[in-house]
Amino acid sequence: MADRNPQTEALLERSHRLGADPRNTNYAGGNTSAKGTATDPVTGSDIELMWVKGSGGDLGTLTAGGLAALRLDRLRALPGVYPGVEREDEMVAAFDFCLHGRGGAAPSIDTAMHGLVDAAHVDHLHPDSGIALACAADGEKLTAECFGDTVVWVPWRRPGFQLGLDIAAVKEANPLAVGCVLGGHGITAWGDTSEECERNSLHIIRTAEAFLAERGRPEPFGPVREEWKPLPEAVRRERAAALAPVVRGLASTDRAQVGHFTDSDTVLDFLSRREHPRLAALGTSCPDHFLRTKVRPLVLDLAADAPLEEAVARLRELHEEYRAEYRAYYERHADEDSPAMRGADPAIVLVPGVGMFSFGKEKQTARVAGEFYVNAINVMRGAEAVSSYAPIEESEKFRIEYWELEEAKLRRMPAPRPLATRVALVTGAASGIGRAIAERLVAEGACVAVADRDASNAERVAGELGGADKAVAVAVDVTSEEQIAAAFREAVLAFGGVDLLVNNAGISLSRPLLETTAEDWDRQHGIMARGSFLASREAARVMTAQGMGGDIVYIASKNGVFAGPDNIAYGATKADQAHQVRLLAAELGGHGIRVNGVNPDGVVRGSGIFAGGWGAQRAAVYGVPEEKLGEFYAQRTLLKREVLPEHVANAVYVLTGGDLSHTTGLHIPVDAGVAAAFLR
Incomplete structure (x- = not known):
C-alpha cells in the first residue's frame, strides 16, 4: 500500500475533487499521478517515485491502497527495452519490476502515460466535453480553434506504452501546452504542482464546454418526431415495468444479468429526436464507454405507444438480429489468438418514449453502463453540435473489447457469489x-x-x-x-x-x-x-x-x-x-x-410475530414466562436447540x-x- 505522505495526500484530495463531478470523468474512469521523493528503506537515501491510480477503482473514492508506487528511474529506463508498438502489451509486465515496496494497486495500462510525461503531476480524464471534441469528424481543427497552442491534438491510439511515448513527445515539442486531447478517447493535462495540474484539467474541460455551447448549433439531434415523444410519466413507468422482464430475459440469453432503468430527460430527449437511430448505430467511442455499453445498443424501432404485444414481438426480432450482427462483428475481426466471444446480448436497450434499460453482472455494473451511455449521448450531442460524430473504427473497438490484457483482467476477477445476478x-x-x-x-x-x-x-x-x-x-x-x-x-x-x-x-x-x-x-x-x-x-x-x-x-x-x-x-x-x-x-x-x-x-428471538403479542399468548397457553418461551420451545425438540x-x-x-x-x-x-x- 502506498505510504500516506503530503504528496499522496494531495494526490488523493485532487482525485476526489475531480472524481466527484461527473462533468470531469465517468465512474472508475481516468487516472491521476504525482511524482516526488521518498526515503528508500534499504539505503536510507532519497528515491524518486511516482504514485498513480492503479487498475480499477474510482477517482471519487480513491484511497491510498488504490495507488501504485513505482520507481521513476526504472520507469524512465523502459523506453530502452521497448520492443515496438506491435509488442507493446509486453510492457505491462515490465511495470511490475518498477514497483516500490509491497501492496498497493496493480499498475494500469495508463501507467506509461504518467511515468514518461515530463511533469510532476498528470491527470488523464474522460469528460464529455473533451470526448466530444475527440470524437468530432474534424476534432484536430476544432481543438486548435478552441485552445490555440495550449492544448495539442494526439491522434487516436489504443491505450498503452506507445500512447505514453506519443504524449511525452507532444509535451516536449509544445512547451506552451498544458495538456492534450486524445482522439476518440479523452484528455490529459499536466502541471508542476498538484494545484496547477488540477487547474489545467478543469481549464480544458470548462473551455471545451463553453466552446460547444457557444459554437454549437441548436437541436444537434434533429427535430422531435411525434411518434417518439415521451409518454406521460405514469404511462411510461407502467410500460417500462411491463417491458423490463422481457428485455432482461433477452439480455440474459448467454448469461444472467441484473438490470437498471432510467427515463432521464437526457435519454428521453435523445430518443425523441430524428437522428437517434443513426447515431446509436455508430456506437460509443471512449474505451471506458464501449467496454461497458458494448459496441452499440439495441434500439426499438416502433412508436412509443405501439401496442405492448407488438413491442414485445419486435424486441424479440431485434434481439435475434442483434445477436447475429454481434457474431458477425466478432468473426470479422477475430483471429486465432483472440479470446472466445463473451456473449452476443446487448448491454443497452433503448425504447423511444419510455427510456433506457442497461444490464450488467451486478446492479452497480448495470447502473454504471447506463450512466456511460448517458455520457455517450452527451458526447454525441457535443460532436454533432459543432461537427459530426465520428467514433473510432469498429476494428479498433474490437481490438480493445477483445484485448488480451482486458481478458486477463476479467480472469483475475473473483468468482461470483452463488446468488449473483438474482x-x-x-x-x-x-x-x-x-x-x-x-x-x-x-x-x-x-x-x-x-x-x-x-x-x-x-x-x-x-x-x-x-x-x-x-x-x-x-x-x-x-x-x-x-x-x-x-x-x-x-x-x-x-x-x-x-x-x-x-x-x-x-x-x-x-x-x-x-x-x-x-x-x-x-x-x-x-x-x-x-x-x-x-x-x-x-x-x-x-x-x-x-x-x-x-x-x-x-x-x-x-x-x-x-x-x-x-x-x-x-x-x-x-x-x-x-x-x-x-x-x-x-x-x-x-x-x-x-x-x-x-x-x-x-x-x-428477533421475531416480529412473537414481539407483537403472539409470544405472550403462547407463553400463557404453555404456562411459562414469556422471556423463557424460546428455551421452552427448545426443550421440547429432539435437538434441544433454540x-x-x-x-x-x-x-x-x-x-x-x-x-x-x-x-x-x-x-x-x-x-x-x-x-x-x-x-x-
Whole structure:
C-alpha cells in the first residue's frame, strides 16, 4: 500500500475533487499521478517515485491502497527495452519490476502515460466535453480553434506504452501546452504542482464546454418526431415495468444479468429526436464507454405507444438480429489468438418514449453502463453540435473489447457469489425472519426488494443492506392486489425483474375456537393465505415473461402440519400456504419455476410475530414466562436447540442457492426436531 505522505495526500484530495463531478470523468474512469521523493528503506537515501491510480477503482473514492508506487528511474529506463508498438502489451509486465515496496494497486495500462510525461503531476480524464471534441469528424481543427497552442491534438491510439511515448513527445515539442486531447478517447493535462495540474484539467474541460455551447448549433439531434415523444410519466413507468422482464430475459440469453432503468430527460430527449437511430448505430467511442455499453445498443424501432404485444414481438426480432450482427462483428475481426466471444446480448436497450434499460453482472455494473451511455449521448450531442460524430473504427473497438490484457483482467476477477445476478422480493422483510432472509440473500450476492407494510423500517433495512445497488424498500400491504402489483413494478424497475419471491409476511393471534372471531380468521388468512397467493401470482407473471425460471419460497410453519391448542386461524392458514406450495410446484414447473416451503417453529428471538403479542399468548397457553418461551420451545425438540431467524434464512438459501436445482414441492422443517410435525 502506498505510504500516506503530503504528496499522496494531495494526490488523493485532487482525485476526489475531480472524481466527484461527473462533468470531469465517468465512474472508475481516468487516472491521476504525482511524482516526488521518498526515503528508500534499504539505503536510507532519497528515491524518486511516482504514485498513480492503479487498475480499477474510482477517482471519487480513491484511497491510498488504490495507488501504485513505482520507481521513476526504472520507469524512465523502459523506453530502452521497448520492443515496438506491435509488442507493446509486453510492457505491462515490465511495470511490475518498477514497483516500490509491497501492496498497493496493480499498475494500469495508463501507467506509461504518467511515468514518461515530463511533469510532476498528470491527470488523464474522460469528460464529455473533451470526448466530444475527440470524437468530432474534424476534432484536430476544432481543438486548435478552441485552445490555440495550449492544448495539442494526439491522434487516436489504443491505450498503452506507445500512447505514453506519443504524449511525452507532444509535451516536449509544445512547451506552451498544458495538456492534450486524445482522439476518440479523452484528455490529459499536466502541471508542476498538484494545484496547477488540477487547474489545467478543469481549464480544458470548462473551455471545451463553453466552446460547444457557444459554437454549437441548436437541436444537434434533429427535430422531435411525434411518434417518439415521451409518454406521460405514469404511462411510461407502467410500460417500462411491463417491458423490463422481457428485455432482461433477452439480455440474459448467454448469461444472467441484473438490470437498471432510467427515463432521464437526457435519454428521453435523445430518443425523441430524428437522428437517434443513426447515431446509436455508430456506437460509443471512449474505451471506458464501449467496454461497458458494448459496441452499440439495441434500439426499438416502433412508436412509443405501439401496442405492448407488438413491442414485445419486435424486441424479440431485434434481439435475434442483434445477436447475429454481434457474431458477425466478432468473426470479422477475430483471429486465432483472440479470446472466445463473451456473449452476443446487448448491454443497452433503448425504447423511444419510455427510456433506457442497461444490464450488467451486478446492479452497480448495470447502473454504471447506463450512466456511460448517458455520457455517450452527451458526447454525441457535443460532436454533432459543432461537427459530426465520428467514433473510432469498429476494428479498433474490437481490438480493445477483445484485448488480451482486458481478458486477463476479467480472469483475475473473483468468482461470483452463488446468488449473483438474482433478484429477490421478500415480504415482511423489515424485521425478524424476513430481515434475516434479506440479509442472507444480499450476503450471497442477490439484489433484494425489502417489501413491508412498515415503509420507514423497510427503508432503514434497505439502507443497512447496502443501499440502492443492493436493496430497495417497497411499501406494501400484501392483502391488496393493487399494492402487490405496484411492489413488483418497483422491483423490476429497480433491478430489471424478479427471480426469487419469499412469502414471509405474517401475523398470528392465539385464541381458542370459541374466542376466535371471523375478523381474526379473515385477517390471518388475508395476510398469509391471500397475500401469498397474490404475491406468487404476480411473481409468476414476471418470471414467465423473463423466461429465466425462478424460485418461490413460502415461510409456512410447523403449525401447518401439527395440530396444537388455541390455534385454529393461524394453523389453518399455514396449512393453506403449505398446499399452495404443492399446487404451484405442479403448475409452474414447466416454466422452470421451483416452489418450496420452510416450516419453522419456535422462532422467538428477533421475531416480529412473537414481539407483537403472539409470544405472550403462547407463553400463557404453555404456562411459562414469556422471556423463557424460546428455551421452552427448545426443550421440547429432539435437538434441544433454540431456532433463530438466521436458521430460517439458511434454509431459504439452501433452497435457492443452486445445489437443490432439481427440487420442487419440498417443505424443509426448521424446528430443531418436532416429531409430531414430521412430514408424512
